[in-house]
Amino acid sequence: MSLTGTPFFLTSIALLIVAVVLPLGLWGRIAGPRLVRTLARLLMLLFAQVTAITVVFVLVNNANNLYDTWGDLLGTDSHVQAAQDLGPDGMGGRKIKDEPKQIQHFRPADDPRMGTGVRMTDLQGRISGVSGEVYVWLPPQYDDPAYRHTKFPVVELLPGYPGSAKAWFGSLHAGEQLRPLMQRGEIKPFILVSARTNLLTGADTGCVNIPGKVNADSWLTVDVRKMVIDNFRAGDKPDSWALAGYSAGAHCAAKLALSHPDRYRAAVAMSGYNDPALEPDSLAGKDPQLRVRSNPMHILQTANAAGRPPRTALYVSGAAGDGYQAGIGLRQLAKRPTTVTVQQISANAGGHTTAVWRNQVPEIFRWLGRQVRVTP
Template sequence: MSLTGTPFFLTSLTLLIVAVVLPFALWGRIAGPPLVRGLGRLLMLLFAQVTAITVVFVLVNNANSLYDTWDDLLGTGSHVEAARDLGPDGMGGRQIKHEPKQLQQFRPADDPKVGAGVQMTDLQGRISGVRGEVYVWLPPQYNDPAYRDKKFPVVELLPGYPGSAKSWMGSLRAAEQLMPLMQNGTVKPAILVAPRTNLLPGADTGCVNIPGKVNADSWLTVDVRKMIIDNFRAGDKPDSWALAGYSAGAHCAAKLALAHPDRYRAAVAMSGYNDPALERDSLAGKDPKLRIESNPLHILKSANAAGKPPRTALYVSGAERDGFQAGLGLRQFAQNPTTVTLRQIPPGAGHTTVVWKQQVPEIFRWLGTQLRA
C-alpha cells in the first residue's frame, strides 16, 4: 500500500474511528482480574494514540510531500548504485557531446495529486551512478503546431529535506498555477523537471559529489539535464536552464548554479541557507572540506578571486532569520556579471509550503526575464 496513496489514508482514518469507538464499547465489559482489565484498557488507549498520530502524520506528509515511499520514511532504500570519483567537473573524464542519447519511456505520473499533464520516468544515471524517478511537465505551447520548431527553456525543481520529487507539482501546485499564466502570456513557457533528490537513507546529500558515497551533483547537473535534452525540445545552452528550490533545495539551487555557470543561467532560492551544516543531516555539512567548498558564498568568492565571476542570476527570498541573511551575503559579493535579486518575506510567515506556493507565479515571471531558448 502506497505511503501517499488514498487507500492508506482511508485505512488510517478507519482505524482511528475504531480506536475511538472501542473504549466506549468495551471499557466496562472487559472481564478478568484487575491486572487484565487494566492492561486491556491501556492497550485500547495506546491504540487510539497510535492511530491518531498516524492520521496526523499522513495529513502532514501528504500536504508537504516529505516522504514519497516507505523506504524513504523507514530509511531502508538507497538510490545509489555506484559513486566513483568523477573529478572536479563531475564528468569522470567523459564529455557529454560524446555520450550516446539516453532515450526514455515516459508514463503518466502515478499520483493524481501532482495534477494533469505530469509524466514520469525512471532514470538510470550513466555518469552519476544514481537511479531515480524524474517528473516532467510540458508547457501548453509545447504541442502547439506554431511552436513545433521551437526549443523551450527548462527549470529543475528541487524540494527541501526530507522531500519528495513530487512536492513542486503536488504541494506547491506549480504546474496548476503556471498553466493559465503561460497560456495568457503572463509567464513565458518553460519545461518543468522535478528529479528525485532523496538518494540515501537518513541523509541529505547537500547536492554534492562524495566518492564512494553519492554523486548527487552529477545526477542533477549532468544525467538529468542530458536526459531532458535527449527526450524533449529543450534548449541545450546555459541560457536555457535554471534551478529553483526551497529550504535545502534552495541551498542546492544556488550552489549548483554558481558552481556550474556552463550549465545554468539562473537559480531561485526560497528560504535557504549558505552553510550546509545548518541542515543537521547534511553530508556536506559534516565534512569540514565540503562544508566550505559547497557553500554558495565560498563558491562566489572563489570565482571572484580567480577573476571569473559567474554569469549567474540569483533570486533569493526569505524572512529575516530564514534565508534573507544568506541572500544579503550573496548580494554583497556579487560582481558583474553575477546578479542577486533579493526579496524579504514578512516575519512570522513560516517555513512552510504555503509560503513557497504563493511565490511560484512571481519567481517564474522573474525566470522568464533570465532564460531564453
Template sequence: MSLTGTPFFLTSILLLIVAVVVPFTLWTRIAGPPLLRGLARLLMLLFAQVTAITLVFVMVNNANNLYDTWGDLLGTDSHVAAAKDLGPDGMGGQQIKNEPKQLQRFRPADDPRMGPGVRMTDLQGRISGVMGEVYVWLPPQYADPAYRHKRFPVVELLPGYPGSSKAWFGSLHVGEQLGPLMLSGAVKPFILVAPRTNILTGADTGCVNLPGKVNADSWLTVDVRKMITDNFRAGTKPDSWALAGYSAGAHCAAKLALAHPDRYRAAVALSGYNDPALEPDSLAGKDPKLRLTSNPLHILQAANAAGRPPRTALYVSGAAGDGYQAGIGLRQLAKRPTSVTVQLIPANAGGHTTAVWRQQVPEVFRWLGGRIRA
C-alpha cells in the same frame, strides 16, 4: 499500500474511528481479573494514540510531500549503484557530447494530487551512478503546431529535506498555477523537471559529489540534464536552464548554479541557507572541506578572486533569520555579470512552510522569464 495514496489515508481515518469507538463500547464490559482488565484498557488507549499520531503524520506528509514511499520513510531503498570519483567537473573524464542518447519511456505520474500533465520516468544515471524517478511537465505550448520547431527553456525543481520529488507539483501546485499564466502570456513557457533528491538513507546529500558515497551533483547537473535534452525539445545552452528550490533545495539551487555557470544561467532560492551545516543531516555540512567548497558564498568568492565572476542570476527570498541574510551575503559579494535579487518575506507570512513558497511561484517564474531563454 502506498504511503501517499488515498487508500492509506482513508485506512488511517477508519482505524482512528475504530480506536475511539472501541473503548466507549468495551471499557466497562471487559471481564477477568483486575490486572487483565487494566492491561486491556491500556492497550486500547495506546492503540488510539498510535492511530491519532499516524493520521496526523499522513496529513502532514500528504500536504508537504516529505516522504514518497515506505522505503524513503524506513530507509530501506537504495538509489546509488556506484559513486566513482568524477573529478572537479563531475564528469569523470567523459564528454557529454560523446555520450549516446538516453531515450526514456514516460508514463503518467503515479499520484493524481500532482495535477494534470505530469509524467514520470525511472532514470539510471550513466555518469553519476544514481537511480531515481524524474517527473516532467510540459508547457501548454509544447504540443501547439505553431511551436513545433521551438526549443523550450527548462527549470529543475528541488524540494527541501526530507522532501519528495513530487513536492513542487503536489504541494506547491506549480503546474496548475503556471499553466493558465503561460497560456495568457503572463509567464514564459518552461519545461519543468523534478528529479529525485532523496537519494541516501537518513542523509541530505547537499547536492555534492562524495566519492564512495554519492554523486548527487552529477546526477542533477549532468544525467538529468542530458536526459531532458535527449527526450524533449529543450534548450541545450546554459541560457536555457535554471534551478529553483526551497529550504535545503534552495541551498542546492544556488550552489549548483554558481558552481556550474556552463550549465545554468539562473537559480531561485526560497528560504534557504549558505552554510550546509545548518542542515544537521547534510553530508556536506559534516565534511570540513565540502562544508567550505559547497557554500555559495565561498564559490562566489573563489570565482571573483580568479577574475571569473559567474554569469549567474540569483533570486533569493526569505524571512529574517530564514534565508534573507543568506541572500544579502551573496548580494554583497556579487560582481558583474553575477546578479542577486533579494526579497524579504514578512515574519507573519506563514513561516518555513510550503504555503509560503506556493504563493511565490508566479512571481519567481516571471522573474525567471527575464533571465533564461530557449
C-alpha cells in the same frame, strides 16, 4: 499499500474511528482479573494514540510531500548503484557530447494530486551511478504547431529535506498555477523537471559529489539534464537552464548554479541558507572541507578571486533569519556579470512552510522568464 495513496489515508481514518469507539464500548465490559483488565485498557489507549499519530503524519506528509514511499520513510530503498570519483567537473573524464542519447519511456504520474500533464520516468544515471524517478511537465505551447521548431527553457525544481520530487507539483501546485499564466502569455513557457533528491537513508546529500558515497551533483546537473535534452525539445545551452528550490533545495539551487555556470544561467532560492551545516543531516555540513567548498558564498568568492565571476543570476527570498540574510551575503559579494536579487518575505507570511513558497511561484517564474531564453 502506498504510503501516499488514498487507500492508506482512508485506512488510517477508519482505524482512528475504531480506536475511539473501542474504549467507549468496551471499557467497562472487560472481564477477568484486574491485571488483565488494566492491560487491555492500556492497549486500547496505546492503539488510540498510535492511530492518532498516524493520521497526523499522513496529513502532514500528504500536504508537504515529505516521503514518497515506505522505502523512503523506513530507509530500505537504495538509489545509489555506484559513486566513483568524478573529479571537479563531475564528469569523470567523460564529455557530454560523446555520450549516446538516453531515450526514456514516460508514463502519467502515479499521484493525481500532482495535477494534469505531469509524466514520469525511472532514470538510471550513467555518469552519477544514481537511479530514481524524474517528473516532467510540459508547457501548453509544447504541442502547439506554431512552436514545433522551438526549444524550450527548462527549470529543475528541488524540494527541501526530507522532500519528494512530487512536492513542486503536489504541494506547491506549480503546473496548475503556471498553465493559465503561460496560456495568456503572462509567463514564458518552461519545461518543468523534478528529479528525486532523497537518495540516502537519513541524510541530506547537500547536492554534492562524495566519492564512495553518492554523486548527487552529477545526478542533477549531468544525468537528469542530459536526459531531458535527449527526450524533449529543450535548449541545450546554459541560457536555457535554471534551478529553483526551497529550504534545503534552495541551498542546492544556488550552489549548483554558481558551481556550473556552463550548465545554468539562473537560480531561485526560497528560504534557504549558505552554510550546509545549518541542516543537521547534511553530509556536506558534516565534512569540514565540503562544508566550505559547497557554501555558495565560498564558491562566489573563489570565482571572484580567480577573475571569473560567473554569469549567473540569483533570486533569493526569505524572512529575517530564514533565508534573507543568506541572500544579502551573496549580494554583497556579487560582481558583474553575477547578479543577486533579494526579496524579503514578511515574518507574518506563514513561516517556513509550503504555503509561503506556493504563493511565490508566479513571481519567481516571471523573474526566471527575464533570465533565460526560448530557442527558435
